Amino acid sequence: MTNITNFPAKSVRDWTIVERSIREGLSTTSIPLATQERLIEKLRKFHKILYPDFDFAISIEFPSSVSRDQSSAILAQIGEKVGSGNSEKMKAFTDHLWANRVETELDHCRELGIL
Numbered sequence: 001m002t003n004i005t006n007f008p009a010k011s012v013r014d015w016t017i018v019e020r021s022i023r024e025g026l027s028t029t030s031i032p033l034a035t036q037e038r039l040i041e042k043l044r045k046f047h048k049i050l051y052p053d054f055d056f057a058i059s060i061e062f063p064s065s066v067s068r069d070q071s072s073a074i075l076a077q078i079g080e081k082v083g084s085g086n087s088e089k090m091k092a093f094t095d096h097l098w099a100n101r102v103e104t105e106l107d108h109c110r111e112l113g114i115l
Helices: 011-025 032-051 068-111
Strands: none
Touching: 011 032, 032 068
16 A cells, blocks of 8 residues: 655645745734735735646657657757746746735735734
8 A cells, every 4th residue: 555645736835935924024013913814815816826836748749750869858958948948037027926916915004004
């Protein structure tokens, strides 16, 4: 019998770290606890939108004249080019959106006079 341990998705683990940091920051403010919880929930939902768990696979058929080693090398190059360039740009973009949203929520709290 095999024991299988399921770990939370990366986005869930990342949110746990972010939430802990937000709670630590809010703990030093005079923002009422109920308002803090609403703020955290709003940010959790936005975080989930920005940082989804992507799980996909691409299947490419090569002509029979392409060896297994050649096809592996081609796939590795494709994965490297697509993954590295786009993922860095996407991460920078989503991080910018996240920071902007947090600042917007804090501005809203300031406007309400609770920060």
